[in-house]
Amino acid sequence: MKLIKAKISIYWLLSLLYMGLIFCFSAYPHPIELPSFSYFDKLVHIFEYGILASLVYLALRDMKAAKHHLFWLAFAIAFLYGVSDEIHQYFIPGREADILDVAADGIGALCFLLALQLKSRCQNNQSKDKNSVERRTFFTL
Numbered sequence: 001m002k003l004i005k006a007k008i009s010i011y012w013l014l015s016l017l018y019m020g021l022i023f024c025f026s027a028y029p030h031p032i033e034l035p036s037f038s039y040f041d042k043l044v045h046i047f048e049y050g051i052l053a054s055l056v057y058l059a060l061r062d063m064k065a066a067k068h069h070l071f072w073l074a075f076a077i078a079f080l081y082g083v084s085d086e087i088h089q090y091f092i093p094g095r096e097a098d099i100l101d102v103a104a105d106g107i108g109a110l111c112f113l114l115a116l117q118l119k120s121r122c123q124n125n126q127s128k129d130k131n132s133v134e135r136r137t138f139f140t141l
């Protein structure tokens with residue numbers, strides 16, 4: 001039981017630290033210079049909030065939250081944090097709030113969560129197939 005609690009704490013700790021890191025970077029008056037090809041900053045937002053949504057999802061999953069709500073709850077937390085980050089940037093001199101950044105945040109969270117769900121389903125199917133083969137082997141002996 002202690003191992004499960006430690007795991008919960010680690011995922012939540014990672015989620016909160018990551019949120020703090022996002023907050024610190026968006027508090028800089030002048031954004032960090034990124035390579036200058038079209039929409040590179042949107043790609044950064046997609047990965048940034050995809051990672052956040054994944055961390056929150058793992059934290060919620062280990063808390064044994066209702067499985068049918070995990071996906072949307074993790075999405076909502078990551079997306080709303082993205083909205084709050086854009087509001088925060090509005091008040092930072094040299095920064096601006098951008099609705100397209102919020103859209104990229106949501107897309108990233110959604111894509112990464114869908115990938116996690118797909119991975120989880122594949123693992124479940126593999127374990128079901130493995131158990132099925134083991135049962136068939138047992139009965140054919």
